[in-house]
Amino acid sequence: xxxQDRQHPAFYAVLVTLVFMAVGPxxxxxxxxxxxxxxxxxxxSGLLFMPTLQNYETALCDxxxxxxxxxxxxxxxxxxxxxxxxxxxxxxTALTLVIGCMAAYALVRFRFMGRDVASMTTLAVxxxxxxxxxxxxxxxxxxxxxxxxxxxxxxxxxDTFGGRGDICLAGTHSGIILVYIAMNLPxxxxxxxxxxxxxxxxxxxxxxxxxxxxxxxFFLVVLPLIRPGLAAAAIFAFRIAWNEYLLASALSDRDTKxxxxxxxxxxxxFNIEWGVIMATGMLxxxxxxxxxxxxxxxxxxxxxxxxxxx
Amino acid sequence: xxxxxxTERLGMPRIELSKLAKRYGDIxxxxxxxxAMEENEFTVLVGPSGCGKSTTLRxxxxxxxxxxxxxxxxxxxxxxxxxKARDLAMVxxxxxxxxxxxxxxxxxxxxxxxxxxQPEIDRKVRDVAEILGLTPFxxxxxxxxxxxxxxxxAMGRALTRDSSTFLFDEPLSNLDAKLRGQMRAELALMSQRxxxxxxxxxxxxxxxxxxxxxxxxxxxxxxxxxxTPEELFKRPANKFVAGFLGMPPMNFLDGELRQDGDALxxxxxxxxVALPEALADRCQQRNGNGVVLGVRPSDLSLDADGSADETxxxxxxxxxTEYIGAQSVLICNCASQRMVVELKSDVPVGLGQRMHFKIxxxxxxxxxxxxxxxx
Numbered sequence: 001x002x003x004q005d006r007q008h009p010a011f012y013a014v015l016v017t018l019v020f021m022a023v024g025p026x027x028x029x030x031x032x033x034x035x036x037x038x039x040x041x042x043x044x045s046g047l048l049f050m051p052t053l054q055n056y057e058t059a060l061c062d063x064x065x066x067x068x069x070x071x072x073x074x075x076x077x078x079x080x081x082x083x084x085x086x087x088x089x090x091x092x093t094a095l096t097l098v099i100g101c102m103a104a105y106a107l108v109r110f111r112f113m114g115r116d117v118a119s120m121t122t123l124a125v126x127x128x129x130x131x132x133x134x135x136x137x138x139x140x141x142x143x144x145x146x147x148x149x150x151x152x153x154x155x156x157x158x159d160t161f162g163g164r165g166d167i168c169l170a171g172t173h174s175g176i177i178l179v180y181i182a183m184n185l186p187x188x189x190x191x192x193x194x195x196x197x198x199x200x201x202x203x204x205x206x207x208x209x210x211x212x213x214x215x216x217x218f219f220l221v222v223l224p225l226i227r228p229g230l231a232a233a234a235i236f237a238f239r240i241a242w243n244e245y246l247l248a249s250a251l252s253d254r255d256t257k258x259x260x261x262x263x264x265x266x267x268x269x270f271n272i273e274w275g276v277i278m279a280t281g282m283l284x285x286x287x288x289x290x291x292x293x294x295x296x297x298x299x300x301x302x303x304x305x306x307x308x309x310x
Numbered sequence: 311x312x313x314x315x316x317t318e319r320l321g322m323p324r325i326e327l328s329k330l331a332k333r334y335g336d337i338x339x340x341x342x343x344x345x346a347m348e349e350n351e352f353t354v355l356v357g358p359s360g361c362g363k364s365t366t367l368r369x370x371x372x373x374x375x376x377x378x379x380x381x382x383x384x385x386x387x388x389x390x391x392x393x394k395a396r397d398l399a400m401v402x403x404x405x406x407x408x409x410x411x412x413x414x415x416x417x418x419x420x421x422x423x424x425x426x427x428q429p430e431i432d433r434k435v436r437d438v439a440e441i442l443g444l445t446p447f448x449x450x451x452x453x454x455x456x457x458x459x460x461x462x463x464a465m466g467r468a469l470t471r472d473s474s475t476f477l478f479d480e481p482l483s484n485l486d487a488k489l490r491g492q493m494r495a496e497l498a499l500m501s502q503r504x505x506x507x508x509x510x511x512x513x514x515x516x517x518x519x520x521x522x523x524x525x526x527x528x529x530x531x532x533x534x535x536x537x538t539p540e541e542l543f544k545r546p547a548n549k550f551v552a553g554f555l556g557m558p559p560m561n562f563l564d565g566e567l568r569q570d571g572d573a574l575x576x577x578x579x580x581x582x583v584a585l586p587e588a589l590a591d592r593c594q595q596r597n598g599n600g601v602v603l604g605v606r607p608s609d610l611s612l613d614a615d616g617s618a619d620e621t622x623x624x625x626x627x628x629x630x631t632e633y634i635g636a637q638s639v640l641i642c643n644c645a646s647q648r649m650v651v652e653l654k655s656d657v658p659v660g661l662g663q664r665m666h667f668k669i670x671x672x673x674x675x676x677x678x679x680x681x682x683x684x685x
Binding site for chain 2 (some may be wrong): 004200202203205206207208209210211212216220221224302307308
């Protein structure tokens with residue numbers, strides 16, 4: 001009997017290759033994060049090396065309770081960047097979901113002029129490479145969306161947070177969050193549309209007969225049923241926001257830079273600190289993993305089973 | 311006693327439709343129907359699919375907009391009101407249970423929206439679950455229930471609400487035949503017990519006949535006839551109603567009215583049937599006109615010894631016999647036209663055999679050949 005289930009050896013060869021391609025770089029990053037730069041670059045030692053936590057100490061120098069011996073000066077502010085990344089990713093994900101689910105619901109259920117056009121356009125926006133957005137957004141965020149420093153509000157903000165010049169979107173968390181929302185919305189709307197379509201219309205009618213208003217129908221009946229879709233969209237939006245480099249590099253300033261940008265700061269004209277980059281990379285991977293594990297628990301199929309005669 | 315008069319008036323509201331119409335774009339699917347439902351009446355809207363019965367119900371419910379005419383509940387126009395303002399409970403064809411809530415929460419959804427205190431909600435849910443036999447399932451999700459149980463939950467959801475009027479949109483059509491019969495009986499029992507207005511939409515004439523106080527037969531966006539099941543069965547207003555109610559359906563034979571001796575007869579291909587006096591009196595003016603003769607299969611009985619008068623019987627050639635237990639259905643030829651006869655199964659019948667059937671004179675229906683209206 002077991003023989004019947006056995007596959008051709010080539011099948012296993014392909015599997016091993018795929019697994020190696022997926023896991024290999026991560027293993028390499030993991031191993032190298034425990035090596036000194038000398039070991040990484042020598043290329044001879046392979047798996048034989050003296051593991052060290054030095055790279056992690058360097059990467060985490062500003063949050064460690066002690067001062068590592070090998071460092072004269074702590075140049076990496078990972079604590080701050082990590083907080084920035086978390087704030088930006090979580091807030092942008094949350095807002096994207098809130099706006100996205102309402103927009104998707106409207107596109108699916110309401111009849112209005114230009115509905116199909118609107119639905120198509122959201123996807124078309126997605127086809128635009130972010131690099132195209134970079135220059136115009138940079139210009140707008142720096143020059144147009146500003147509050148005059150002499151105005152009442154501008155003065156108030158200046159007095160509270162300090163600094164010179166007008167208060168602009170560029171260099172703020174909100175500036176980056178806004179761009180990420182714009183970037184993620186089309187896809188989130190698109191995913192959620194396909195989930196909302198599956199919610200039987202009769203359920204909404206039943207809720208209306210039971211005395212629910214439009215918002216009650218949406219929040220008490222539709223939203224619980226598209227929870228898997230929300231989770232999938234959340235994972236997607238969070239990871240895009242967490243990994244994004246290009247726009248963040250242009251729109252953030254010293255105080256708002258995110259972890260990916262911090263990593264690149266380890267490369268300079270004279271030296272690339274591979275060990276530190278690897279260690280920071282490992283740290284960078286942790287939040288999305290935790291987030292994905294938590295969110296994927298919500299992805300259960302068959303949410304609408306039993307609602308109507310199938 | 312003013313008090314008594316008040317409570318009486320506050321009892322169950324009357325529902326009235328006045329010139330109610332529905333258009334989708336240029337297509338009118340409901341052509342201005344008028345209908346009045348009395349207090350505590352079990353009204354069944356019945357008709358073939360696409361006749362506008364579901365649309366009518368959904369307009370009463372407030373799920374469809376009204377294109378013309380008005381709906382009155384207790385004398386008040388309601389067509390501009392949201393469903394929740396109309397105080398109606400509805401049972402959907404596909405159950406439409408909230409899959410993320412258990413049975414108890416499904417049934418209490420409306421009450422929770424109304425912010426009814428929890429103890430009262432619990433009591434009502436318990437009472438209704440008791441009536442419907444759902445007590446053991448209160449903590450289950452709809453996905454874990456059978457079709458019949460889901461249908462009961464859907465009814466329970468309507469019952470907990472204490473609405474004045476219940477709307478049913480083909481509630482039994484998804485159940486298998488045996489369960490449907492069982493649920494039909496339960497529904498009849500329930501409607502007797504709760505004494506509310508019920509409006510019930512179905513395409514199944516047996517459901518309509520067994521449940522209804524008043525049947526409204528619809529076809530092509532018009533009301534064809536309304537009345538008690540007996541009225542409609544015995545005195546159909548037109549050929550459509552006659553053919554729609556009753557199983558097996560009524561036989562229709564094309565013929566012509568002609569004076570034959572001292573009796574007025576319908577004469578057609580292969581038959582000559584004398585009309586009973588009352589009917590003949592109504593037809594005097596139509597002598598020579600084309601008519602359609604309608605006879606229910608149950609109004610024909612075997613004339614074994616050939617004693618009946620020739621104008622009181624049909625001579626039919628048996629084509630097919632369908633054995634269905636105590637009764638058999640014979641499909642026969644009357645010259646070029648088809649006829650269906652119901653017969654006790656113990657009578658031996660040979661295929662191709664010519665047999666004589668006596669007509670119950672009460673069971674002769676005549677329809678105008680042009681307008682299809684009953685004469």
